[in-house]
Amino acid sequence: MINMKIDSTKKHNRNDIIFIVALLLIATFGALYLFVFRDGGNTVKVTVDGKTYGVYSLNENITEDIHTGNGNLNRLVIRDGKAYMETATCPDGICVSHKPIFRDGESIVCLPNKVVVTVTTTDTDSPDVVI
Amino acid sequence: MKQRFLSIALALCLFVCGGACSSQEKTKYNTYSMDYFDTVITITGYEKSQGDFDKQSKEILDMFEDYHRLYSIYHRFDGLNNMCTVNQLTDGVHPTVKVDKAIIDMLLFAKKMHTVTNGKLNVAMGSVLSLWHDYRTVGKDNPQNASLPPMDKLQEAAKHTDISKMVIDEENSTVTLTDPLMKLDVGAIAKGYAVEQVALALEKKGVTGYVLNVGGNVRTVGSKPDGSDWSVGIENPDGSDYIAYLNVSDMSVVTSGSYQRYYYVDGKPYHHIIQPETLMPAQNGYLSVSVVCKDSGMGDALSTALFCLSKQDGLALINSIAGAEAMWVAEDGTKSYSSGWNKYVKK
Ligand SMILES: [Zn+2]
Numbered sequence: 001m002i003n004m005k006i007d008s009t010k011k012h013n014r015n016d017i018i019f020i021v022a023l024l025l026i027a028t029f030g031a032l033y034l035f036v037f038r039d040g041g042n043t044v045k046v047t048v049d050g051k052t053y054g055v056y057s058l059n060e061n062i063t064e065d066i067h068t069g070n071g072n073l074n075r076l077v078i079r080d081g082k083a084y085m086e087t088a089t090c091p092d093g094i095c096v097s098h099k100p101i102f103r104d105g106e107s108i109v110c111l112p113n114k115v116v117v118t119v120t121t122t123d124t125d126s127p128d129v130v131i
Numbered sequence: 132m133k134q135r136f137l138s139i140a141l142a143l144c145l146f147v148c149g150g151a152c153s154s155q156e157k158t159k160y161n162t163y164s165m166d167y168f169d170t171v172i173t174i175t176g177y178e179k180s181q182g183d184f185d186k187q188s189k190e191i192l193d194m195f196e197d198y199h200r201l202y203s204i205y206h207r208f209d210g211l212n213n214m215c216t217v218n219q220l221t222d223g224v225h226p227t228v229k230v231d232k233a234i235i236d237m238l239l240f241a242k243k244m245h246t247v248t249n250g251k252l253n254v255a256m257g258s259v260l261s262l263w264h265d266y267r268t269v270g271k272d273n274p275q276n277a278s279l280p281p282m283d284k285l286q287e288a289a290k291h292t293d294i295s296k297m298v299i300d301e302e303n304s305t306v307t308l309t310d311p312l313m314k315l316d317v318g319a320i321a322k323g324y325a326v327e328q329v330a331l332a333l334e335k336k337g338v339t340g341y342v343l344n345v346g347g348n349v350r351t352v353g354s355k356p357d358g359s360d361w362s363v364g365i366e367n368p369d370g371s372d373y374i375a376y377l378n379v380s381d382m383s384v385v386t387s388g389s390y391q392r393y394y395y396v397d398g399k400p401y402h403h404i405i406q407p408e409t410l411m412p413a414q415n416g417y418l419s420v421s422v423v424c425k426d427s428g429m430g431d432a433l434s435t436a437l438f439c440l441s442k443q444d445g446l447a448l449i450n451s452i453a454g455a456e457a458m459w460v461a462e463d464g465t466k467s468y469s470s471g472w473n474k475y476v477k478k
Contacts, residue, residue, distance in 0.1 A: 061158040063181060127364030127376065128175060128355075131347045131386050
């Protein structure tokens with residue numbers, strides 16, 4: 001009885017250790033993935049009236065006020081890897097009610113303000129500032 | 132026993148993950164203003180909330196408004212002596228004008244830059260530059276009637292560009308232009324100088340994680356919250372690609388290009404950077420010149436001066452200034468660099 005109990009505890013311990021090692025490995029690789037690949041991932045490209053307005057990384061939380069002229073404004077928010085239009089001055093509000101986008105090729109269109117937000121995969125990171 | 136192990140393992144997971152995700156605590160915010168310096172001001176900053184960012188960016192824009200009002204050569208403001216007031220004539224002479232210290236300091240800096248750039252950056256060129264400004268404005272509004280300022284008018288104006296006729300009395304905080312036909316044009320220096328002053332004020336307050344971009348004068352304040360450098364893309368004039376991709380913190384990047392402001396006469400483009408010797412748009416074979424250095428005012432002055440210098444003379448100038456580097460983009464797209472430029476290029 002006593003021997004058996006000890007055996008079973010030992011077995012438990014070994015399983016626990018395997019389990020912990022596995023968890024740690026997953027956590028470490030997860031962290032490495034976040035560190036190494038966070039910049040190289042997807043980006044969203046914003047165009048206004050067909051012209052490129054800006055390119056933003058989906059791996060960073062960003063709030064961008066897109067001024068489209070005549071006092072019109074679309075506020076693009078990137079949070080937790082997804083992009084959505086938080087507010088807009090357009091009369092229909094279709095862009096604001098659009099679900100958050102994150103898959104390659106998905107887009108949000110604001111026809112009245114001529115704003116198109118598209119998820120793209122680019123080789124180069126989007127710069128913080130462009131001159 | 133098992134539960135304890137599990138909780139330790141979970142805690143470790145959270146710890147490792149937390150370390151990886153901690154830099155996402157702050158959000159990157161952007162805002163724009165088109166109200167000052169006749170250009171677009173972009174403010175980028177990392178803050179914990181929209182409210183924090185709005186507060187900080189308003190403070191920044193308030194500072195820019197003050198500098199804009201003081202340095203404007205086109206707009207007058209009630210009860211304020213600014214650069215317009217310095218340029219005005221009363222009974223045929225420029226009166227001695229008492230001005231804010233921010234004007235005195237900027238003009239002293241301009242004088243210093245005149246010496247450093249061997250006269251290529253000359254704020255006393257106002258009479259010449261205002262001729263170009265007037266003809267460009269007419270030509271842009273009415274392309275059919277676009278013409279060049281007549282050379283005899285330009286040469287007459289060029290007789291009144293002696294910067295020693297700009298007399299600054301620091302003690303009494305006054306400026307006097309002793310040549311009645313002379314005018315100051317601070318367009319090639321005031322923007323960059325103002326950006327630097329705003330950045331210095333932010334640094335003094337301990338602000339980090341901000342980038343100011345005032346019509347192509349980029350100044351980074353601190354690094355990003357995770358300690359990494361800012362990436363600055365210098366765009367191709369046609370917007371197709373980046374001609375350079377830099378990594379900088381606490382530095383300025385300024386580009387002067389023939390594509391930034393120009394007008395057409397008989398189908399030929401004439402840009403806004405005027406060569407002091409020829410009084411015509413500088414033709415040294417460049418599409419643009421970019422400068423990286425600490426001081427944004429210095430960067431502004433240097434990029435203009437380099438645009439007016441041959442490659443050889445420009446290289447000598449940039450090498451004479453510690454911590455400044457430059458990139459020249461020729462009209463055919465060929466790029467050349469000063470020796471230390473590469474250390475700012477994103478690897
Ligand atoms: Zn909309």
